[in-house]
Amino acid sequence: MAKKRSPNLDRLIALLLFIVLEVFSLVMISNSSFFQQIKIGGVYMDIRGSLSKAVADAKYYTSLRGVNRELAEENLRLQTELEKYRAFAELTENAADTVAADSVRGVGINIPDSLAQFEYIPARIVANSTNNKHNYLIINRGSRSGIRKDMGVVSPGGVVGIVSQVSERYAYVISLLNINQSVSAKIGKSGAFGPLIWDGKDAKTAVLTEIPQHIKFMVGDTVYTSGFSTLFPENIPIGTAGKSKIIRGTHHEIRVRLFQDFRTVRFVRVVSNKHSQELNDLSRQYETGSK
Amino acid sequence: MKQGVSNTILFVSFLIAQLLISNFIDFGPMLFLVIYPLFILTLPVSISPVSVLLWAFGMGLGTDLLYNGMAGLNSASLVMMAFLRDPVLSLIIRKGELESEIRPGMAEMGFRRFLLYAGILMAIHHISVVFIESFSLTYFIGNLPRLLLSFSVNMLLLILLEFGIFYKNWR
Numbered sequence: 001m002a003k004k005r006s007p008n009l010d011r012l013i014a015l016l017l018f019i020v021l022e023v024f025s026l027v028m029i030s031n032s033s034f035f036q037q038i039k040i041g042g043v044y045m046d047i048r049g050s051l052s053k054a055v056a057d058a059k060y061y062t063s064l065r066g067v068n069r070e071l072a073e074e075n076l077r078l079q080t081e082l083e084k085y086r087a088f089a090e091l092t093e094n095a096a097d098t099v100a101a102d103s104v105r106g107v108g109i110n111i112p113d114s115l116a117q118f119e120y121i122p123a124r125i126v127a128n129s130t131n132n133k134h135n136y137l138i139i140n141r142g143s144r145s146g147i148r149k150d151m152g153v154v155s156p157g158g159v160v161g162i163v164s165q166v167s168e169r170y171a172y173v174i175s176l177l178n179i180n181q182s183v184s185a186k187i188g189k190s191g192a193f194g195p196l197i198w199d200g201k202d203a204k205t206a207v208l209t210e211i212p213q214h215i216k217f218m219v220g221d222t223v224y225t226s227g228f229s230t231l232f233p234e235n236i237p238i239g240t241a242g243k244s245k246i247i248r249g250t251h252h253e254i255r256v257r258l259f260q261d262f263r264t265v266r267f268v269r270v271v272s273n274k275h276s277q278e279l280n281d282l283s284r285q286y287e288t289g290s291k
Numbered sequence: 292m293k294q295g296v297s298n299t300i301l302f303v304s305f306l307i308a309q310l311l312i313s314n315f316i317d318f319g320p321m322l323f324l325v326i327y328p329l330f331i332l333t334l335p336v337s338i339s340p341v342s343v344l345l346w347a348f349g350m351g352l353g354t355d356l357l358y359n360g361m362a363g364l365n366s367a368s369l370v371m372m373a374f375l376r377d378p379v380l381s382l383i384i385r386k387g388e389l390e391s392e393i394r395p396g397m398a399e400m401g402f403r404r405f406l407l408y409a410g411i412l413m414a415i416h417h418i419s420v421v422f423i424e425s426f427s428l429t430y431f432i433g434n435l436p437r438l439l440l441s442f443s444v445n446m447l448l449l450i451l452l453e454f455g456i457f458y459k460n461w462r
Contacts, residue, residue: 014340018374021348025370028355028363029423051357055314131317133424134361177320179425200425201433203319263317 049170052127052138066264074156074267118233120269121145123153126170130203130262135175137161139268142169152231152271157260158238159183160268162231171270177203177262184228185238187211187254188221193228196238196256203262206239211252217241223256230276294335302346305330306353313358321437322444327354327365328416329449331373332409333396333457336384340377347373361424368419372412383408397450397458409449417442 060067123145127138141147143166153160153173161181165172174181179200185208186193194210208223221241227234237259244254273279309327316324331347351366380395383404397405421438 010339010341014344014374014377017341017344018370021344021370022367022374025348025351025363025367026423029361029367048357059315129317129358131320131323132361133320199433200320202321263319 049126049138049140049167053140056124056126060266063264063266067266070156070264070266077156117273117275119272119274120154121147121272122267122269123147123171125266125268128175128262128265130175130177133179133200135177135262136164137173137175139171139173139270140169141270142167142171144168146272147171147270148272150231150276151273152229153268154232154236154271155260155265155268157265158236158258159225159232160260160262160265163270175262176206176258183232183238184226185223185256186226187215187217187223187241190215190217191226192217193226194251196223204258205242206256206258208241208254208256209247209251211254213246213250213252215252217244217252217254219243223254230273230279232271294338298334298346301330302350306350306357309354310357313354321440323420323437323441324448325365325416325420325441325445326448326452327351328369328372328413328445329409329452331369331376332412332449333394333453335394336380340374343373343376344370364420364423367423368416371419372416375415376412379408379411394457397453405453406450409453410446413446413449414442417445 121141123139123141125137126140127136129135129137137153137160139153147163147166149163149166151163153163159176161173161175161178162183163171164174176183176196177198179198182195182197184193185196187208192211192215194208196206196208198206211217219241223238223241225232225234225236225238239256239258239260242255242257244252247253305327309325312324312326318324327350330350331343334343334346347369348366351369354365355362384395384400393399395405395408400408417438421434421441425434
């Protein structure tokens, strides 16, 4: 059938089709929101979610040992934190301040929940990739659990990523291991901060850039989140400083060894910042005012 | 008709195999594993270029949508490979065979010619994957090890698959 036509016409059709398909693919790549709109179509996201869940369940079964260890570590961390508060409670009791002591002893420290700026929503990862330059995760909580776009995602080992799209039951997270992603981080006690980016070379390291040249730090210093973005609370440990070099004589570029192994992470917490609305409104006011 | 059915079955099996590989095997960012180019490589010689392009686009889009990576990356590079399949094939295959219905596999072409044929097209595919992914030439040095490592591992995988599954059974 195709052989009846002249070969030149055939070749022309193939060329046109090639161009159309290639342009379509490139549009999908460059305009990622287009793809995510399809994803957010709900049906697709749910199919993709349940498919990923089946895969994740299979993997989960084979990695129970690691998951146990991770949970034990998280328990230990919470335990030490609890001890800290116990010590604090005893201290206030000894201060003979009976009113404060009563409020502490009864049902715990009597601080209203509304005072806390950050709330955590636990979630499980159902899909994860670490072998691309643009890595993504899917977690099993969505708008139904109160997750919204642009929330931070943390794990026991540090920062995992930022929520990009939300459907009813799943959320699509841009991993820290994505060359377009950056997280504001600071180094050690000096508190010099700069964007932490991933250079796409190794799933275990990231790069902390734009640290001024006069800042002193040691190899092995811990790198924390800076708390300057509305996404993450301050002082979440991310990794330790490794080799560094000075770029253009003005700033350090420090390799950071991440605490979190992105291949084994299973449980995460989504950070909900209650003040983010307020902060964003404020900065928007400022922006419109300055125009 | 019969060819269409067997192509569809092969298409689905390659897609499932690729999804299993990309979901369960992870060697970090320096190495990506692909086996789906083998499907496009071994479509019959006589098939029209238009249908090769469509098969390639379907395969790439399927991988893109069902695996969480960058959307359009696999389809763009596989369509590129499919488009250049015919010129490469006409370079390598003997004149008389171009009109026949043979499958350009190892058994039909011989090991050396198949290696050359697959090598050229896989190189095209891998170069497009790596460069479309970072969208510029600035990361060229950083991308080189990823390109070379993935290319060599995938070529080995492809030869093993071709030899293990198709070569023996079609003989």
